[in-house]
Amino acid sequence: MQKDRIHGGNVYKAAKELNVSPNEILDFSANINPLGFPHAVEKIILEHIKDIAYYPDTEQNELREAAASYYGTKPSCIMPGNGSVELINIVFEAIEPKEVIIPSPTFLEYARICKNRRLKTRLLDLTANNFILDTELFNRIKNTISPNSLFIVCNPNNPTGIIAKKSDLTVTLEELKTRNSYLMIDEAFMDFVEENESMVDFIEQYDNLIILKSVTKFFAIPGLRLGFVLTNPELMRTFYNLKDPWNINTFAGFVGTEIFKDEKYIQDTRSYISREKKRLWKNISKIPNLEPVFPEANFIFAKTIGKIKVTALAEKLKQKKILIRSCSNYDFLNENFFRIAVKKSEENDILISALNEILCINTKKEDNL
Amino acid sequence: MQKDRIHGGNVYKAAKELNVSPNEILDFSANINPLGFPHAVEKIILEHIKDIAYYPDTEQNELREAAASYYGTKPSCIMPGNGSVELINIVFEAIEPKEVIIPSPTFLEYARICKNRRLKTRLLDLTANNFILDTELFNRIKNTISPNSLFIVCNPNNPTGIIAKKSDLTVTLEELKTRNSYLMIDEAFMDFVEENESMVDFIEQYDNLIILKSVTKFFAIPGLRLGFVLTNPELMRTFYNLKDPWNINTFAGFVGTEIFKDEKYIQDTRSYISREKKRLWKNISKIPNLEPVFPEANFIFAKTIGKIKVTALAEKLKQKKILIRSCSNYDFLNENFFRIAVKKSEENDILISALNEILCINTKKEDNL
Structure with missing residues (x-):
């Protein structure tokens, strides 16, 4: 392999x-929640077994509303996916980045998808910086960023578990904006973090910010496949045009609609x-x-x-x-x-x-x- | 919309x-099987609810073996997907066709995915030929096909329900081969056809043949999402490298492994x-x-x-x-x-x-x- x-x-x-x-x-x-999935999951699946004879809902309005409310954004800023890999492919297809810059080590799929899509890729070595991603590290390379580049941050980072701070990311986002480039933050594990450093609040303010979320890890349902991408409504329309109409299976749709309510x-x-x-x-x-x-x-x-x-x-x-x-x-x-x-x-x-x-x-x- | x-x-x-x-x-x-899904489906889902707390199996060897045996090919010639849209994207990414030729009307996703990927696309009007796709129609255009083109046939065709004959498709396949071009046949509805015109037997003989299969329609589980792509082992390795590791949800994997046995x-x-x-x-x-x-x-x-x-x-x-x-x-x-x-x-x-x-x-x- x-x-x-x-x-x-x-x-x-x-x-x-x-x-x-x-x-x-x-x-x-x-890295799955050890408490197991919420009790309601089993009940929801049992209730909807008959529904697998229908195509999944292509619009998923209830799911988007529930997820938007949980993550703190609007339904027009969020789109569900069959896990993050599908969503990363859509992001790449939508923005066609000239170069993808990936502070590493990190989730291997970013670089693998770049390779598949024959995208120019630059890995930034985090080991010399004790695995910490801060503005200092970013400042060292910022002048080498060409327009329409994509900078990817996994936050907290997988596998290191180290978090980049909102204050640092905001500076990065600003700098990238002046270079007509994008920042994609994968917040797959943010739900587990005590001091929330999520950048969701900046989605509408910055049109160069894209955020990934995963339901899989926190709610312990990796087998059901469910993730989200968040961005401004304009870029989101492009994402929707690129989406497989039936990417979300029936169970993921119904479970996702209920799961965020279990406070x-x-x-x-x-x-x-x-x-x-x-x-x-x-x-x-x-x-x-x-x-x-x-x-x-x-x-x-x-x-x-x-x-x-x-x-x-x-x-x-x-x-x-x-x-x-x-x-x-x-x-x-x-x-x-x-x-x-x-x-x-x-x-x-x-x-x-x-x-x-x-x-x-x-x-x-x-x-x- | x-x-x-x-x-x-x-x-x-x-x-x-x-x-x-x-x-x-x-x-x-x-177009879903009106008999509903096989009885075993409900039982399999109930047995595997606990398993959604694990990531789905990335290798899916049992599923591939079961499907290979049902469709009449080898496990090394088949790969599962979260429905056909994901698989079509992988095919396009693998072969990067210079032009995609689509006899139409047909399943709209082929042309939509071409548009998304900015691929040159030519629609062949079937209405003048009573919706029949035969060698005569193909012969009319064959000299205009440039190398590394992809010809897509939905067989039987959706929405017309008309079938292209194996004898005609073999000629087309041969002609495309001399032009270093590919034939992709979407056999999503072939299981319902009485006189089988499936081209699966030619998979290993022709390295320019790709076949799509759908479990969704015949086995009445569109909500679970499951389809397959078939091709020669060499091209299949490229497809595997492009695949989302966790594209198949847990239920689709277990149900797919059992479902073909219900003769x-x-x-x-x-x-x-x-x-x-x-x-x-x-x-x-x-x-x-x-x-x-x-x-x-x-x-x-x-x-x-x-x-x-x-x-x-x-x-x-x-x-x-x-x-x-x-x-x-x-x-x-x-x-x-x-x-x-x-x-x-x-x-x-x-x-x-x-x-x-x-x-x-x-x-x-x-x-x-």
Whole structure:
């Protein structure tokens, strides 16, 4: 398989390899809300099974209204997609960027889609800046940006979990505007962040701002496929003209229309993640030879020290039916980085024990994994 | 709404307009198997609700094996998609055709996607040839085809229900091959056809042949979204590199893997459609001022004679909660054409009565609808 086609979260493949059922696997490689999807989801699916004999609604007005209200924008500024990959393709097709600039490591699909579309692409190395995306980094390259470029920021960034600040992004947005260029911010994990740095409020003010949202992660329904793109109403009309009329399946449409109303679930998730990510981070910090980055979202990015190779570590964990996301196929990263999701406390404890067992024994024995 | 964005099958929109529930509407505008989806579908969905908390399987090996066996090809020659629009985009992206030639009227999405991708497009008028696509029509234009062109045939054609013969298509395929050009055949409705004219057997022999298949229509699951593209293994690798890793939702994956095994359902559907399409066609033929084309698939294309305008006819039927597909937004067609699906006998009888009532009264009274 090509390097840029490897992602976390393939429990089916791992289950087959280990000859177990997918639900026996502890999957820390996909960053999904550990509380599971809201109770209402099952009921909505049961109510609408008969409806799969109809084509999905092409207009999805109720879904757009519900999502617009949740994300804090207008229905005319939002469009649903069958996950973010479809939406990124539409954005690229609409604006035909001259160059795409991608601070990396980040979600691999941006660069892969650029390659598919034969777009000129520039990756900015974040490793030298401790993975932090700030105006200083942007200022260093701003004079090299040609008109109709697209700058992509994943915020908080996947896999690092580091957040770019609204104040910095606003400056970037302004600078890009003067260069007739666009800023696309992928806020797939923003719902998990305590101090909201979402740029949705600027959608109508800046016609060069595009935002991606994911329902998949926070509401724990990756199998249903649902994401959104937000932009100003004029560019949005172009997006709509490019859209597959039936991109949203029937269940995603009905579930998406109801899911944002569950305020208790949303609050419970936020407070659980806020508490548990700190506990998990603290416990990982104590493990010899591991250096975790403090997480802004629901996952932890960690570095291994010395000769510990993540491929070997991941393989040992897999034998214990635990999946982590090796980050060695991300740009600018090597065999020393991995990412884990914040899961249920008892699951996180199993991971911590397993990591301690593997790393302590091995570092003592041979310091070579 | 733009002309090329209007399709049949939007029961949700009609239900809202009429202020009734979608299931009170008799939808003849979407060509879906009237027997409903196979019994197993509901059970499979119930069994896999918990699985939507995982990402869908990116490899879908079981699904590909099941579909390959059903369509009569190898797993290395088939790839699933979230409906045909996604797959057409991938085909266009992979081969970057110099020109796309589309015998029309036909499924509007081909030309719309060409427009979106700014591809040079040529529509061939089928009306002069009684909607028949044969070698004679192709021969007339073959010398004007430049290298790396793409010729698209919907077979049987939507909305006309007319089939192109395998013998004719083989000649076309050969001719296109000598011109280094491609033939894409959309066999979305081929499963309903009695005398199979599918070109799947030629997939490995001709490296310029691409076939689309739809699970949506025959198995009555348009809301789940599932289609396939078939081609030779080499071109297929390019398609895979262009594919969204998670394009297939969890339910579509599991349902698709099981659905092809229901041989009784498949046989029952074929014999029912074969019988009922003839009866419906015969009854429509008897209605004054209507000229239906004999259907090869599960829908009937009909012409109105004289001053009967289809928009007015469709509106009168809608007031009776019956939807038909006006074909006036298809290329080369005017206000005298419509399409109806073959539905359950009792539903077809309601349509026939309604048509008789509207057309007989009106033609007598004023001969102007």
